[in-house]
Amino acid sequence: MHAFWRDGRRNKVTAVSVERESNVLKSMFSVYLSETDLGQENPFAGLRMPEKDSGAAAISKRSPLSVREIQAVRNQLLQSSREPEIPQIWDVLTMTGARLAEVKGLKMNDVYADDPIPYIRITPSDERGMKTAESVRWIPLYGIALRAVRAAVERNAHNDFLFGKQGRTSAGNVSAKIMKQFRKQIADPQKVTYSLRHSLVDEFRAHGVAREIAYPFSGHTSSDVAERVYGSRERQLSRTNDVVRPILEAYSYKIEFPSTL
Template sequence: MKIDVKHIQKRGKAGWRYRRKIPEELRTVFGKREHLVPLGATEQEALRKYPRVHAEAEKLLADAIKRANGPTPTEWGHFRDGIAAARKMGFRQDRDFPSLDEIEHDTDWQARMKAVEKIVRKYVPDFDSVEDDDDDDLPLPDFLPTEADTALARALMLNPSGTPAPTLEDAKRLYRKERVGDDETKQMELERVFKLVVEALGKDRKLASLKREDAKEVRDHMLDGRKASSVDRYLNVVRAVINHAIREFDLAGATNPFMNLEAAPKDRAEPDKDKRRPFTLDEVAAITARIAYHAKTDLRHIWTILNGTGCRLAEVSGLRVADVYLDHAIPHITVEWHDDRRIKNKVSRRNVPLIGDALQAAKEAVKAAGKATMLFPAYGRPRGPASASAALGKHVRACVSDPKATTHSLRHLMKDRLRLAGVTKSDQDIVLGHSSGSVGEDYGGDEARLEMARRALEKALA
C-alpha cells in the first residue's frame, strides 16, 4: 500500500512524519518554518494518527492567521491606547479629580465630560431624552461600545478604576517593539520562547504575580526534550523581556524571578556529543576539494574566506560589496551591523585581513557581484546564513561523518592555529571578535588593530 495523503512524508528507517510548511507570511507568528510531528514506524500507524495530527495543525494555522491579522490588545494595551487618544485631544492625566464644588467652574473637566457625552451618543441616540434626575432609566445602547471608545472614555475620566497591571504578553509586545524591531529571526525566537512560557504557566500572567516557583515551572517545561544549552538561551530571552518591562512599566519593587535561574549547573560538564571540534587539516583539504568540484562559485568563495579568516558564517555570507576593502594597504573585510545582517555583539564589529586564498576569493566575489549591494546576493538576506550553512553542511558531511564537525569547525581550527603559532590571547580576540572582558579592549585605533590582526593571521596560516 502506498500512502498518498497531504503532508505525510516517509523518512527511511526513521518512519513516517507529518510535515507541513508554514506560509512565509505566518512564520514570524508561528515561530518556525515547518510543522513536524512523528507519525510512527509503519504505514498503518501513520494513517491512524494522521486525522488527529492534521486537525491540530489546521487549528494551529488558524490561530496563527488570527494573530497575523493583528494581536488583540490586552487590558493594559487598551489603557495605554486610551491615554494616548486623550492626549491627542489635548487632555492629560496629570491632574486630580475635581471636588463637587469645583466641577461647575472646572473648564477642563467640563470639556472632558462633553467629550465623553459625544462618545455615549454614538451608542445611545436617545441620550437627549433622558432627564437629569433619571439615571435609573437610561436607554440601552443600540450596540456595545468598542474597546477603543471605552478606553478613551475612561482616560477622559482619569481612569477611576486605576491602572491595570501589565502582563507577560504586555512585556513581550513592548520588548518586540522597542528591542527586536523588524528582525524576523529574533521575532520568531521571541514568539517561540513565550509560547513555551504560556504553555508552562497555563495562561498569561501579571508580571507582579510571578514567583520563583513559576520560573522553575517554565524552566522544567522547556527542558522537556530540549538541550540545557538551548533552554539557557531561552531563559536569557525571558530574563531580558521581564527586566525591560520592570524598568519601562515603572514596576517599583518588582523582582525578576528568572534571574540566576539555570537549566543545568554550570559546573556540569557538557556531554562530548554536544561539543563541536576543530577540523583536521586533512579534513579541510578534502572538503575544499569537494567544494571546488561540486559547489556553486559563491559557496566556494564563502568557504575559502571562512577558512582564511576564522569568521562566523553569518559574518561572511552577510557581507556587502562595500565591506570589502581590496585597495587598502592591508586588504580586509569589515564585519559590521547593517540592515541585512546582524552581528553577535559589539566586540564582533572588527576589520579582518584577507591573506592568500581568502584575498583571491574576495576579489573574485567582488567581480562576480557586479553592481549588487550584497557580496553574496543568494545568501545576503534574512535566513541566508541558514541556507548557506545547510548547503555547506552537505559537503562537510560527505567528507566527515563525525557530527561534532560542522562548518563552524573552521572557526575552531583557526583558534587552534593562532594558539599554536604563539599569537597572544589579545591578538586572537582581535582576529576572531571575542571579548577579553578587559576595559582595555575598547582602546586603540582601527589601523593598529588591523596590523596586529594581519601579523596574527600570517603566523597562523604560515
C-alpha cells in the same frame, strides 16, 4: 509562571529572542518592584534558558578540522557546488574565523580588498546574527580568502551583497549547502563548519599569538581591551597584520597545495 511564559514563547521564537525578551521583562519588574517597595522577588531573576545552555555546550564540544580535512571539504565544494559563492564562503570562513552568518551576509561596503592591508569589516546587523556589540571587528585577508573575496566582488559587482543571492538567504540554507558536501568527506558528528574557527584558534596557539592580536579573528577578547592596547581600529589592524600575516599565508598555502604537507 515565568517558566510557563518562557516555554510558551519558545514555541514561537528562538531561544536567543526569548532570552532578550526575558531581560527586558526582568528590567521592567526590577524598576516596578523598587518603586513600589512590595518586597517581592523579581519573577524573571534567575530564569534559565535550557536550550541555549545546551546549544552552547554542544558548540564547545566541536572538534577542529585538520588541514587535510579542510582540503578535502574544499575540493569537494569546488568540484560539486553549482554556485561558486559556496566554496568562496568556505575559504573566507577558513581564513577569518568569522561565523557563517557574518560571512554570508557581508555587503560590498564591508569589503576593502584593495587596501594596503586588505580586510573585511564585521559590523552589527540583524541580518548576520551578530552575537554582541563586541563582535565588531576588522579582519585582514590572506591567500585563499583574499582571492575568494576579490572573485566574489567581480562576480557580484552590481549586487549589494558580496556573495550575491547567498547574502539574502538564511544562514541555515547556506549551511545546508556546505554540510551536504562536507558530510561526503567527514562523518565525525563533532566536526562541522563551525570547526573551522577552532582550527584557526589552534593555529594561532601553536604560534603563540596573543589573544589581543588574534581578537579580530575570534572575537572572543573584548574589543575594549584591544582598543586600550592598540588604540584605533587602524592600529589594531596594522599590529595584527604584522604578527599573523606570515602565519596565515603559510596556513593558506598548506590548504591550497596538499603536496606541501
